[in-house]
Amino acid sequence: DTEVTQTPKHLVMGMTNKKSLKCEQHMGHRAMYWYKQKAKKPPELMFVYSYEKLSINESVPSRFSPECPNSSLLNLHLHALQPEDSALYLCASSRDSILARSYEQYFGPGTRLTVT
Amino acid sequence: AQSVAQPEDQVNVAEGNPLTVKCTYSVSGNPYLFWYVQYPNRGLQFLLKYITGDNLVKGSYGFEAEFNKSQTSFHLKKPSALVSDSALYFCAVRDPQGGGNKLTFGTGTQLKVEL
Numbered sequence: 125d126t127e128v129t130q131t132p133k134h135l136v137m138g139m140t141n142k143k144s145l146k147c148e149q150h151m152g153h154r155a156m157y158w159y160k161q162k163a164k165k166p167p168e169l170m171f172v173y174s175y176e177k178l179s180i181n182e183s184v185p186s187r188f189s190p191e192c193p194n195s196s197l198l199n200l201h202l203h204a205l206q207p208e209d210s211a212l213y214l215c216a217s218s219r220d221s222i223l224a225r226s227y228e229q230y231f232g233p234g235t236r237l238t239v240t
Numbered sequence: 241a242q243s244v245a246q247p248e249d250q251v252n253v254a255e256g257n258p259l260t261v262k263c264t265y266s267v268s269g270n271p272y273l274f275w276y277v278q279y280p281n282r283g284l285q286f287l288l289k290y291i292t293g294d295n296l297v298k299g300s301y302g303f304e305a306e307f308n309k310s311q312t313s314f315h316l317k318k319p320s321a322l323v324s325d326s327a328l329y330f331c332a333v334r335d336p337q338g339g340g341n342k343l344t345f346g347t348g349t350q351l352k353v354e355l
Contacts, residue, residue: 164350165347172341214283225336232283234282
């Protein structure tokens, strides 16, 4: 099973709302990622978790708050977003070890977020 | 610093013809190189990777890529294109010596295969 699942598929939220995106994988991967992708552009890395610990934060605004409750789950909590935050949010996972950099990432289908 | 360039925003090819999507990279040492494909409103799908060894790498759906160290290139190829290959293709690089657990993507190339 090489599947990464994400919920919801679509989300519309106002600038004062609080919502969460969820990601799940059952491949035993210990590295999990959040990316933001605008239309026709490459994914932009936001956060990396390694063994449930935050290892990379790409200077993401605090209105985005990641959480990794266990090795299979990754959440992204959203609060007071701006219209420019509207994008496709992708979750990915990969094996994580000394050789981690040679391993490919598996992506979920994404959550299409619209901020009104 | 690691970087990757995809010089063509769009590639058009007729079905049945060979296709090439170009990618060049820059890293301080030997690179790890990846190709991903993205269909509309979907996540990225892994196609193939080069880590070490044979310069010709074979991947999913009949795609292959050739690693050329002297030209710092990793072009994606397929001998006979299908209309269903039409999608957005991303080349990505990871520096095994630095850059952390971070994958750097190119800007993407839109492949359009026409009947």
